Amino acid sequence: MILTAISVVVSILIGFITIAYAFCKWRYGYWRRRGVPYCEPSFPFGDVSEAFLGKRHLCCVMQDIYSKFGDKPYGGVYICYSPALLLKDPEIIKEVLVKDFGSHFQNRVAKGHEKLDPIMCKNLFMLRGTKWRSLRNHMSPTFTSGKMKMMFNLVQEKGQLLADVIKRKIPEEGIQTVDFKEMLAEYTTDVISSCAFGIETNSLDNPNHEFREMGRKIFHRAIFIRPEVTEFFRKVVWDVVEEREKKKIFRGDFMDLLIQLKNTGKIEETDSVEEKVETSSLSYKKSMDPILKNFKGDDFVAQIVLFFGAGFETSSTTGSFALFELAANPEVQEKLIKEVDTKLAATGGKITYEAVQSMSYLDMVICETLRKYPPLPIIDRECMKEYRNEKYNLVIEKGTAVLIPLFALHRDPKYFPDPESFIPERFSEENVKKIPRYAYMPFGEGPRNCVGARFGALQSKVSLVNILSSFRVSLTDEFKGMKSLPIYPKLFVLGVEGGINLIATRR
Ligand code: HEM
Numbered sequence: 001m002i003l004t005a006i007s008v009v010v011s012i013l014i015g016f017i018t019i020a021y022a023f024c025k026w027r028y029g030y031w032r033r034r035g036v037p038y039c040e041p042s043f044p045f046g047d048v049s050e051a052f053l054g055k056r057h058l059c060c061v062m063q064d065i066y067s068k069f070g071d072k073p074y075g076g077v078y079i080c081y082s083p084a085l086l087l088k089d090p091e092i093i094k095e096v097l098v099k100d101f102g103s104h105f106q107n108r109v110a111k112g113h114e115k116l117d118p119i120m121c122k123n124l125f126m127l128r129g130t131k132w133r134s135l136r137n138h139m140s141p142t143f144t145s146g147k148m149k150m151m152f153n154l155v156q157e158k159g160q161l162l163a164d165v166i167k168r169k170i171p172e173e174g175i176q177t178v179d180f181k182e183m184l185a186e187y188t189t190d191v192i193s194s195c196a197f198g199i200e201t202n203s204l205d206n207p208n209h210e211f212r213e214m215g216r217k218i219f220h221r222a223i224f225i226r227p228e229v230t231e232f233f234r235k236v237v238w239d240v241v242e243e244r245e246k247k248k249i250f251r252g253d254f255m256d257l258l259i260q261l262k263n264t265g266k267i268e269e270t271d272s273v274e275e276k277v278e279t280s281s282l283s284y285k286k287s288m289d290p291i292l293k294n295f296k297g298d299d300f301v302a303q304i305v306l307f308f309g310a311g312f313e314t315s316s317t318t319g320s321f322a323l324f325e326l327a328a329n330p331e332v333q334e335k336l337i338k339e340v341d342t343k344l345a346a347t348g349g350k351i352t353y354e355a356v357q358s359m360s361y362l363d364m365v366i367c368e369t370l371r372k373y374p375p376l377p378i379i380d381r382e383c384m385k386e387y388r389n390e391k392y393n394l395v396i397e398k399g400t401a402v403l404i405p406l407f408a409l410h411r412d413p414k415y416f417p418d419p420e421s422f423i424p425e426r427f428s429e430e431n432v433k434k435i436p437r438y439a440y441m442p443f444g445e446g447p448r449n450c451v452g453a454r455f456g457a458l459q460s461k462v463s464l465v466n467i468l469s470s471f472r473v474s475l476t477d478e479f480k481g482m483k484s485l486p487i488y489p490k491l492f493v494l495g496v497e498g499g500i501n502l503i504a505t506r507r
Contacts, residue, residue, distance in 0.1 A: 020044070030083040031076030034395070038076035039065050046078025050489075057487045059377035059407035059494070062086065066408035073392055077403070084380075084401035090438035092392055093404055096381060097438070097446035100389075105381035106132065106448070109401045119230045122302035124451070125310070132448075135295075139303070140451060141267040142257045148454050150252040152353040154194045155459060158204070159351065159466035162187040165204045166471060170506055177476055179499035180323045182207065184316035184463055189215050191459055192311035196254045196304050197240055211308075218309045225305070233308070237301045254307050262295050310452055313493055314375040315459040320500045322369040322464060324485055325422040327473040327502050332424060336361055337507075340468050351469070356461050364424035366460055367432075370442035372422065372484060375494050377407035379444050406441060407494070415439040420483045473502045 024043050031038035041047050047065060051058040062077075066088060069075040073089035087093050096105050107128040112121025120126060124135055141147070162183065170176040186203040189212050193201040203212040210232070217229050240255060250256055257267050326333040339361045347355050356362070380403050387396040396402065411419040415435060416426060425431060443450035450456070467473075478501060479485075488497040 024081045027081045027083070028078060030078075034076070036074070036076040036085070037069060037072050038078075039068055041078040044080060046080050046082075048077075048079055052080075054490050057377070057489045057491070057494070059405065060487060060489075062378060062403065062405040063408040063411065066405050066412070074394065079401070082401065084403050085396060086403045086405060088409075089392075090409075090436045092389070092394070093438040093445075095389060096402055097404070097444070097448075100387065101381075101446050101448065104384050104387045104396075105402065106384060107382045108448075109380045109382045117225055117230075118298050119233070119302045119305055120225050122299050123306035124303060125306055135303075136447070136451070138261055138266055142254060143451050143454055145454060147252075147257070148458055149353050151195050151254075151455070152458070154251075154253065155191050155462050156351055156466075158187055158190045158194065159462040161190070161202075161204050162463060163466040163470050166467065166504060167506075170471075170504060173506055175503055175505050177501050178504045179501050180473075181316070181320040181496065181500040184319040184323075185215065185312060186212060187463055188312040188316040188319075188459055192308050194253070195455075196307045196311065197236060198244070198249075198251050198253055198255055199236070199240070215308070215312055218305075218313075230305075233305045234298070234301050237304050241300075255304065258300060258303055262300055265295075307452070310450075311455065311459070315456045315463075317373065317375045317494060318366065318369055318456070318460040319463040321373045321485060322365055322460065323467070323473050323502060324475075324479065324500050325369060325372070326365070326468075327475045328479070328482070329422050330474070332365065332422065333468075333472065336365055336464075337468050337472070340465055344465075344469060349469075351462070351465055356458070356465055359461070359465070360429075361424065362461055362464065363457075364427040365464070366457055367427040367442075368422055368424040369460075371410045371416065371426070371440060372419075373494050374406040374410055374442040376444075377405070377494050379404045379406060381448075409439050410442075412439070467504075470507060471504045472507055473504055476501050476503055 024046075028041045028043075028046070039047050042049060045052045048058060048061055050056040051061045065075070065077055065086060069086070069088055073092050074085055074087050077084050077086050087096065108126065110126060111128065112123075112126040114121055124132065124139060127135060166178060166183070169178060183204075186207055189203045189209075190201050193199045193203075193211050199211070201209045201211040203209040214229050214232055217226055241259060243249065244255070244259060261267050326336065339359050343355045343359055344351065380401055383396045383398055383400045383402060385398050388394070410416065413419050426435070438445060441449075443453040443456075485496050485500070488495045
């Protein structure tokens with residue numbers, strides 16, 4: 001009896017695997033049938049077995065495939081059994097991200113799950129179609145350079161605290177190993193908590209602060225937000241909104257701008273706090289965009305949580321990876337220290353918005369860091385309806401994922417000779433013109449690029465200026481002889497396993 005049951009189960013299982021195998025085999029003929037160059041996939045993970053099994057990051061796997069396609073402008077890959085098109089040629093990338101974006105490539109592939117993850121699926125990153133377009137149009141003024149200037153003092157306050165905390169760790173003329181990855185994650189958590197929630201988390205002094213814990217949890221499971229994290233942020237957001245609306249508090253931060261959007265249907269272009277107080281009344285409700293009439297509840301919370309997640313992780317990665325490269329390239333570090341000292345001498349040592357923005361070598365260092373380590377190493381678009389491009393003899397079926405491998409493009413020797421070397425001069429005023437526009441895009445490109453690019457770059461720059469005006473960094477034995485940081489395979493964003501431990505010496 002038992003034996004019969006077992007043999008039935010085994011037969012069903014074998015039948016199931018056979019059908020799945022036959023289905024995949026047929027699917028794996030997709031690109032061949034369409035005459036598109038492709039990499040030979042294997043059952044059951046297609047071209048991305050190593051990434052699925054956690055052996056290598058998806059961006060490194062894509063980099064290998066990108067190289068295998070040689071001079072071809074694009075090629076077909078299989079993510080498990082789903083065909084996706086990998087773009088190589090900057091000109092086709094431009095067509096997808098810019099020229100034909102509105103008609104064919106507005107959406108990302110990931111949708112989020114309404115029930116399992118009610119916050120993630122409502123944020124600007126995940127939204128699709130007209131909902132995305134409307135919210136994007138209304139949210140863009142949140143990040144103008146005027147708004148960045150308004151928030152600068154909040155950012156610099158935390159930058160100063162970052163330097164103070166390191167100073168406390170290192171006695172006068174002393175040396176200390178510091179985990180800059182954790183240190184900068186605490187700094188950006190404090191910045192974004194202040195700028196998005198108006199809450200002083202002080203995780204630099206208290207690394208176990210619940211905001212820092214929540215940040216760790218957001219990135220623990222890639223694109224899903226755990227229910228307890230959702231609940232935590234719902235409560236925090238509505239407590240802050242209630243307090244601000246009751247007491248008419250205005251700090252000029254992200255929360256204020258989104259409250260303004262919730263109540264009036266738009267964010268004012270004005271860049272001064274005084275004018276904002278006037279315009280945050282309900283007087284615009286009459287002309288409110290119908291889509292934004294429902295900008296409340298989780299729709300509102302979702303944007304703040306996105307700012308929190310996107311704001312702290314990407315910028316702290318950039319800052320700490322830059323410090324690793326500065327430690328590995330002492331001549332670059334000395335050149336940057338010289339620039340920081342010269343510019344700060346002119347302000348009597350005060351770190352101002354204008355001083356930071358005038359540091360052109362700092363800008364080049366950040367650009368080069370983002371080249372080697374784009375925090376979001378692959379971006380994607382989903383084809384909304386059949387796409388035909390005669391020039392490239394390309395037909396993309398509705399629903400196909402289109403992948404743009406930033407990491408691979410940024411390390412392509414055709415555009416960046418000796419790509420493993422850290423050379424900020426690639427981005428000097430003269431040299432930057434030689435880089436094809438769509439071969440370098442750490443913040444993406446086109447109407448769906450990163451809205452927070454200015455803020456992200458500013459946060460990273462402020463951390464470096466505060467650190468380098470008091471310290472030098474050098475490599476610990478762990479990193480000596482390494483040309484590039486090894487990419488941790490199990491994260492959705494770019495990261496390293498463990499910390500970035502560097503030796504900090506007081507200057
Ligand atoms: C160094 C820092 C940062 C990097 C490298 C970065 C990179 C990116 C990239 C590559 C994308 C996708 C763009 C595309 O698909 O074309 C993106 C989207 C986005 N980023 Fe950032 N980001 C950074 C910081 C920030 C910050 C600080 C915020 C907010 C406070 C932010 C908010 C967003 C949002 C909302 C989107 C989705 C835009 C949309 O779909 O319309 N990012 N980011």
